[in-house]
Amino acid sequence: MSIEHGLPNDFCPKSYDALIVGAGYAGAVCARSLAEGAGMKVAVLERRPHVAGNAYDRTDDAGVLIHEYGPHIYHTFDDRVHQFLSRFTEFTDYQHKVLANIHGTLMPVPFNHRSLILAFGEEKGERLYRKLVATFGENKKVPIMELRNRNDAELAEVADYVYENIFLHYTMKQWGKTPDQIDPAITGRVPVFVGDDDRYFPQAPHQGMPNEGYTELFNNMLDHDLISVFLDVDARDILSVEDTRVLAYGEPYGGEVIYTGPLDELFGMDLGALPYRTLDMVFETLDMDQFQPVGTVNYTVSEDFTRITEFKNMTGQVVPGKTTIMREYSKAYEPGSGQTPYYVINEPQNIELYKRYRARVEDVLNFHVVGRLAEYRYYDMDGVVASALSLSDQLIDQR
Numbered sequence: 001m002s003i004e005h006g007l008p009n010d011f012c013p014k015s016y017d018a019l020i021v022g023a024g025y026a027g028a029v030c031a032r033s034l035a036e037g038a039g040m041k042v043a044v045l046e047r048r049p050h051v052a053g054n055a056y057d058r059t060d061d062a063g064v065l066i067h068e069y070g071p072h073i074y075h076t077f078d079d080r081v082h083q084f085l086s087r088f089t090e091f092t093d094y095q096h097k098v099l100a101n102i103h104g105t106l107m108p109v110p111f112n113h114r115s116l117i118l119a120f121g122e123e124k125g126e127r128l129y130r131k132l133v134a135t136f137g138e139n140k141k142v143p144i145m146e147l148r149n150r151n152d153a154e155l156a157e158v159a160d161y162v163y164e165n166i167f168l169h170y171t172m173k174q175w176g177k178t179p180d181q182i183d184p185a186i187t188g189r190v191p192v193f194v195g196d197d198d199r200y201f202p203q204a205p206h207q208g209m210p211n212e213g214y215t216e217l218f219n220n221m222l223d224h225d226l227i228s229v230f231l232d233v234d235a236r237d238i239l240s241v242e243d244t245r246v247l248a249y250g251e252p253y254g255g256e257v258i259y260t261g262p263l264d265e266l267f268g269m270d271l272g273a274l275p276y277r278t279l280d281m282v283f284e285t286l287d288m289d290q291f292q293p294v295g296t297v298n299y300t301v302s303e304d305f306t307r308i309t310e311f312k313n314m315t316g317q318v319v320p321g322k323t324t325i326m327r328e329y330s331k332a333y334e335p336g337s338g339q340t341p342y343y344v345i346n347e348p349q350n351i352e353l354y355k356r357y358r359a360r361v362e363d364v365l366n367f368h369v370v371g372r373l374a375e376y377r378y379y380d381m382d383g384v385v386a387s388a389l390s391l392s393d394q395l396i397d398q399r
């Protein structure tokens, strides 16, 4: 692999079999798969000064490994994804746990046996728990809608508590909504866990953090003789789509193009901008070993921020006397402002707008879209890897 900042003067798109826009999971997985599976010579164009997309991590001034674009916890049910990624890193055995800070009391999320006792006291909490076990069985995730459907005042009380204290204010902060704007179908799906397991992903067979961090995972994945990475390069300065053709520097380009950036940007947002939520991430280094007991504490009833992450609790890194935490403030994304578009706003009018952009590239046979931005959908890391592997399979089969 070679990694350069900027493009060399003699950069010639036609000397590559594939141009890949974006060095996040979508782009990097395709680059590796096409280089390895089809012997294709690949150029990856990335406009940020680093690889790894939103999974990028780095060591801060205090020596703490931080996730620059928000905490990333790897978990997957997909064996193929796990086998693929495991070629480029080993994973720690970290098991993610989340607590909610409810008026100063830290309760496990999803709401479970221990949360019931913390919320309702020892005696009532136990009684409610026994009722939940008798009604639904143990080690079950039960949506609060089902608690309400039982026509039982006590189960409804649990549902109301969870709705009010875990879900409502947090969701309003996260999505900038009022209660009546929150889809009742989503509200009803908020789970209560009837059991003691306080892990966030109790069922995931593969879970952990990359031993040396995500950026190192990407460096290893992109380390291949047929892959060249060019950072600080906005692909829109080179590539465009016109009718059914891809142009590179205005000339038809016949290789494969894998585009993992936002589709509206590719067309100058001429139909309007696709809406997103963005996040202000405020990092703070403290002179202490540990700030909070787990990686993530959600602030579900108070504060302007949604959650605090303490990275050392997730990575297992030992840095005596120092820890770095990060508060997340959610707000509307302003297109063209330089903010990072983080979360797709999954509403019908936005999906419609996306489809209109998507229709413009549908007949461009050598132009492929993959990833959270290009597909305008929320993906966990493993989902993006699976999609990128599947697209690569198709392209390799075609050759």
Ligand SMILES: Cc1cc2nc3c(=O)[nH]c(=O)nc-3n(C[C@H](O)[C@H](O)[C@H](O)COP(=O)(O)OP(=O)(O)OC[C@H]3O[C@@H](n4cnc5c(N)ncnc54)[C@H](O)[C@@H]3O)c2cc1C
Residues within 6 Å of the ligand: 021, 022, 023, 024, 025, 026, 027, 045, 046, 047, 048, 052, 053, 054, 055, 069, 070, 071, 072, 073, 074, 075, 233, 234, 235, 236, 260, 261, 262, 279, 342, 343, 370, 371, 372, 373, 379, 380, 381, 382, 384
């Ligand atoms: C706050 C937050 C927390 C998350 N936490 C988790 C988690 O705990 N677990 C989990 O599994 N997933 C998590 N995710 C999801 C995860 O970040 C995504 O699944 C993953 O990053 C998607 O990879 P991608 O390649 O599609 O997109 P990205 O990682 O966004 O990569 C796309 C890349 O394309 C580049 N690009 C775009 N346009 C251009 C252009 N014109 N020219 C050149 N380059 C361009 C961008 O700079 C970017 O680097 C989280 C997401 C967010 C926002």
